Structures are given as C-alpha cells and as structure tokens.
Amino acid sequence: MSERPGSGELLAGVAGFVLLISMFIFAWFGLEGFTGDAFDALDDWVNIVLVFTAFAGMALMLFGPDIPRADVAPLGAVTLGLGALSTLIVLIHIIAPPGVEAGAVSVDFDPEFGVWFGLIACAAVAAGGYLAMREEGAFAPSGPTQQTPPPPPGPPPAS
Numbered sequence: 001m002s003e004r005p006g007s008g009e010l011l012a013g014v015a016g017f018v019l020l021i022s023m024f025i026f027a028w029f030g031l032e033g034f035t036g037d038a039f040d041a042l043d044d045w046v047n048i049v050l051v052f053t054a055f056a057g058m059a060l061m062l063f064g065p066d067i068p069r070a071d072v073a074p075l076g077a078v079t080l081g082l083g084a085l086s087t088l089i090v091l092i093h094i095i096a097p098p099g100v101e102a103g104a105v106s107v108d109f110d111p112e113f114g115v116w117f118g119l120i121a122c123a124a125v126a127a128g129g130y131l132a133m134r135e136e137g138a139f140a141p142s143g144p145t146q147q148t149p150p151p152p153p154g155p156p157p158a159s
Contacts, residue, residue, distance in 0.1 A: 005061050006135045012079050012128025013061020019086075019121035020054040023047070026114025029097055043098075046089055050118070053079075053086040057125040060132055076132035083126025090119045
C-alpha cells in the first residue's frame with residue numbers, strides 16, 4: 001500500500017470484516033433449543049448479497065489507497081449501494097423474521113444478537129462508502145455558484 005486508507009475506506013473495511021465474521025460466529029435467528037448463524041437462517045440470495053457487501057467494504061479499504069484517486073468514488077459508490085441494500089434486507093428480516101412451515105404449523109424465528117450486529121455492520125459499510133466518496137469530492141455542493149461581479153468601468157476617455 002502506498003498510502004493510508006482514508007476514514008471512509010477504513011470504516012468500510014473494518015465493518016465489512018465485522019459483517020463477515022458475524023455471519024459465521026453469531027446466531028442471527030433462533031428458536032428455543034435452536035440457533036442459527038446467517039447461513040442457516042437466511043435465504044441463499046441474502047447470504048450472497050451480504051458476502052458481496054462485506055468484500056466490497058474490505059476491497060475499498062485494501063485497494064482504495066492504491067488506485068487512482070478519481071476511481072475511488074465509483075468503488076465507494078458500489079460499497080455505498082451494497083451497504084444500503086444489505087441494511088434494508090437485514091432490517092426487513094428483523095421486522096419479518098424467517099420461519100419454517102411444517103404442514104399447517106408455521107414457526108417464526110426470533111432475532112438474536114448476531115442480526116443486530118450484522119445490521120450495524122451493514123450500515124457502517126454504507127457509511128464508509130459514502131465517506132470515501134465524499135473525501136474524493138464526489139458530492140459537489142449543489143446550487144448556484146457565486147460569481148464575482150465584473151470590475152467597474154474605467155474613467156471615460158479624455159476628449
């Protein structure tokens with residue numbers, strides 16, 4: 001690495017690592033006598049999105065300082081988009097937890113500690129992507145720019 005990562009890149013990378021670890025170690029949803037990590041409790045497509053989000057955050061931290069500064073904003077935009085999407089998906093799964101149907105009986109799982117940890121990590125990845133874009137000037141101030149008035153005319157020519 002030639003440069004140190006910026007604060008947004010660092011936040012996205014650490015949060016991506018935390019998200020990936022939380023998916024393996026902590027229980028996301030549970031039922032009395034059963035707890036499952038993110039891979040057990042969530043659908044496959046959700047796991048793919050969450051893993052891509054984690055790797056996007058870590059890639060922003062690891063490769064962001066080495067790529068040309070003009071190209072950091074697009075990488076930050078991808079990280080921001082995946083982080084926001086993942087935050088929304090995890091929030092929806094907290095509101096409507098996954099369940100199991102066996103015939104006429106349906107059982108919903110209860111959110112456990114890991115899902116809250118994952119939600120915070122997803123939001124932090126999104127925030128890191130936003131900050132990385134902002135550090136590179138991707139968000140220019142909007143609105144009219146102030147122009148300096150033209151200089152006053154000089155004295156009239158002598159006749």
